Amino acid sequence: MAASYWESTQRKYWTFTKQQLTLERKKVEEAERNLVTMYPLPDRRLLSIYFYHQLSKMARPLGIRQQPLATAQVYVRRFYTKVEIRRTNPALVLATALYLACKMEEYPQHIRMILAEARHCWDTSFNDISKIGECEFTLISEMNSQLILHHPYRSLAELQTQFQLTQEENALAWSIINDHYLTDLPLLHAPHVVAITAMFLAVVLKPTQSGLPVHAAGATNALQALGNARNSPTQGAQNRVQKLVDWLAESSVDMEAVVECTQELISLYEVWESYNDKTCKDQIAKFVKARGLDK
Amino acid sequence: MFAGYQTKKRVNERYKIVGFISSGTYGRVYKAEGRNGRVGEFAIKKFKPDKEGEAQYTGISQSAIREMALCTELSHPNVVHTVEIILEEKCIFIVFEYAEHDLLQIIHHHNQPQRQAIPARTIKSILYQLLQGLVYLHRNWVMHRDLKPANIMVTSSGKVKIGDLGLARLFYKPLQSLFTGDKVVVTIWYRAPELLLGSRHYTPAVDLWAVGCIFAELLSLRPIFKGEEAKMDSKKTVPFQRNQMQKIVEIMGMPSKDRWPLLTAMPEYGQLSSLATGNSRFHRPQGLDNWYQTCLKNNQYPPGAGPENPGSDGFQLLQQLLEYDPQKRLTAEKALLHPYFSNHEKPSENCFENSKIKYPVRRVSQEDNDIRTSSLPGTKRSGLPDDSLIGRPAKRLKEG
Known part of the structure; x- marks a missing residue:
């Protein structure tokens, strides 16, 4: 983990407690009470899944990889803690977040290419790079130019060597990290805590059996193992898991945080079962069209 | 929206x-x-x-x-x-x-009206502060990539501050090779040999080479390797900076495989041998020690060891900064531990301490004071352009 995380703007300004985050969002919603009642939206996690699908669709033809996608997701999440979503055109916000993230992650894309992909992926009528250019100003301004992110992938790479994770375990942990961007975890916990959680889940779940995506039931087993670790560090569980559990118990890692992350992921996988692409799309389209936000 | x-x-x-x-x-x-x-x-x-x-x-x-x-x-x-x-x-x-001074302006002041050396104490303090800033940047995975006297600010209370992060970037795990992003970086006189030889994966060591060049310039009041920049041709291929490499070799001698094992892997390695043909100074380079002694003598640093003379510690530090092999070159952290900073006198937190020299304040011009509506940026040159004092060559190519 980079020494710089502890002094980072991510830790100082963009890491919240659950209560703080709820309060922030409440403030934003209160200011737009009418809009919020008029245009109900799906669970935030379901929306995040939809956003992720849309971002991936834009990213794929441009060969944009996971890290810029992850950065774009965090930008979108940060932005919507400060600006009520129903006041925006999500298609534009997502395209802009991706455009900005690509520059930050050293994989710059021409603004015209982003515009073309956005138009391809969304039924949207903005057809002008200046829309993205202007939205970029809004995004940067709302984020106070705090654009550098610390992702769990680097911590995972270090853990992989330390614990000699198999290729499958590593792949699974990596995909669990990808999934955590669909939740509030990037705004709640340090990247290394997320990486440890992902590694732990991956080892407990044994990728050969479960495959992808991870299921809630499997993750619940992991939670039990973690519980054992807190209570009596040498009971049950197999060798490999035991080794990890012991290490966790002895390390200075915040166990409560790891448990919280695990729970958050479990509930994501539960909610995922009810995901429906069309519902998200329609409900967004409703306020965008009605309010003329796509013009 | x-x-x-x-x-x-x-x-x-x-x-x-x-x-x-x-x-x-x-x-x-x-x-x-x-x-x-x-x-x-x-x-x-x-x-x-x-x-x-x-x-x-x-x-x-x-x-x-x-x-x-x-x-x-x-x-x-x-x-x-x-x-x-x-x-x-x-x-x-x-x-x-705001910073009232910068190193370019300070060096300039010591060149006029007649040459007068920068006090050894001032130089030690400047270097010490510069390296502390650089340790911080490198610990945070930031390469500056454009260190030069014009980019090092000095406040009126003698605090040295690294400025212009316009070319800086994070160096952990880049998605693309650093080379593909911006074709060439660093003002040519301060450019590290591995960059001149076309290295695609360079490291924070490029900043330490620049520090070495700046150290030398503070001592001699002239750029140590003042090459002429080869311009990009019409096909936009990056040319080999032959003249700049020559200037380095004329003082430092040819880099060798023994001292720099990865030398032969450099993309422009082939160009290097062709440099030597017909240039006698290549076979009898001046040598950095010779350059250093001449410089101290010309600028009338008082003889003998003491705080008024950069001395042999200064030479060793310079030599270890201007090390060909980027892997052997001092890191910013190691440079700070060099005896140069602990022998004789500890560096001051204020680089002007005990100095009687009065530096002129930064010149500002009045002709364009409307920041909101000013004429097209970069088209007019007045006041004190950051790079034209002693005929600096063009600095950097636009990013591709």
Whole structure:
């Protein structure tokens, strides 16, 4: 983990407690009470899944990889803690977040290419790079130019060597990290805590059996193992898991945080079962069209 | 989107522009005073739009994004402090703390009207502070990539601050090879040999080579390797900087495989041998020790060991900074531990301490004081351009 995380703007300004985050969002919603009642939206996690699908669709033809996608997701999440979503055109916000993230992650894309992909992926009528250019100003301004992110992938790479994770375990942990961007975890916990959680889940779940995506039931087993670790560090569980559990118990890692992350992921996988692409799309389209936000 | 971008802060409500300082490829820098309760002096950098005279949003350049993000993230006494960033109607302004001097201006002052050496104590303090700033940057995975005297600020209280992060970038795990992003970096006189030889994966060591060049320049008051830049040809291929490499070899001698094992793997290695043909100075290079002794003598540093003379410790430090092999070159951290900084006298936190020399204040011009509506950035040159004092060569190529 980079020494710089502890002094980072991510830790100082963009890491919240659950209560703080709820309060922030409440403030934003209160200011737009009418809009919020008029245009109900799906669970935030379901929306995040939809956003992720849309971002991936834009990213794929441009060969944009996971890290810029992850950065774009965090930008979108940060932005919507400060600006009520129903006041925006999500298609534009997502395209802009991706455009900005690509520059930050050293994989710059021409603004015209982003515009073309956005138009391809969304039924949207903005057809002008200046829309993205202007939205970029809004995004940067709302984020106070705090654009550098610390992702769990680097911590995972270090853990992989330390614990000699198999290729499958590593792949699974990596995909669990990808999934955590669909939740509030990037705004709640340090990247290394997320990486440890992902590694732990991956080892407990044994990728050969479960495959992808991870299921809630499997993750619940992991939670039990973690519980054992807190209570009596040498009971049950197999060798490999035991080794990890012991290490966790002895390390200075915040166990409560790891448990919280695990729970958050479990509930994501539960909610995922009810995901429906069309519902998200329609409900967004409703306020965008009605309010003329796509013009 | 909704009502479009709404400016929250306005430059002219917060600052009073008192003059124009310089312009460069990036845009223009102004001197300002705080308004409405903000006290003190500031330097405000206004970014040039991507295309001149652009009346609409076209997307912010990657280098401006990098600089904004890094300036926001970083905070160290030896790095120029960013006060705030203002995004106002298609323009980007970065507000910095003001520094009265920079190393280029200080070196210039010692060259005129007649040459007078910079006191050894001042140099030691400058280097010490510069290296502390660099340790901070490198610990935070930031390479500066454009260290040169014009980019090292000095406040009137003698605090040294690294400025202009316009080319800086994070160096952990880049998605693309660093080479593909920006074709060439670092003002040519301060460019490390591995860059001249076409290295694609370079490291923070490039900044330490530049520190070595700056150290040498503070001692001799002239750039140590003053080469002529080879321009890009019409096909936009990056040329081998033959003349710059020659200047280095004339003093340092040819790099060898023994001392720099990866030398033969450098893309431009083949060019190196062709340099030697017909140039006698290659076979009898001046040698850095010779250069150093001559320099101390010419600039009349008092003989003997002591705080008034950079001495043999200074030479060793210089030699270890101007090390061909980037892997053997001192790191910023190791450089700070060098005996040069502990023998005789510890470096002062104020580089002007015990110095009687009075440096002129930064010149600002009055001809362009409207920061919001000023004429096209970068087209006029007045005041004190940051790079033209002693005929600096063109600095950097635009990013591709």
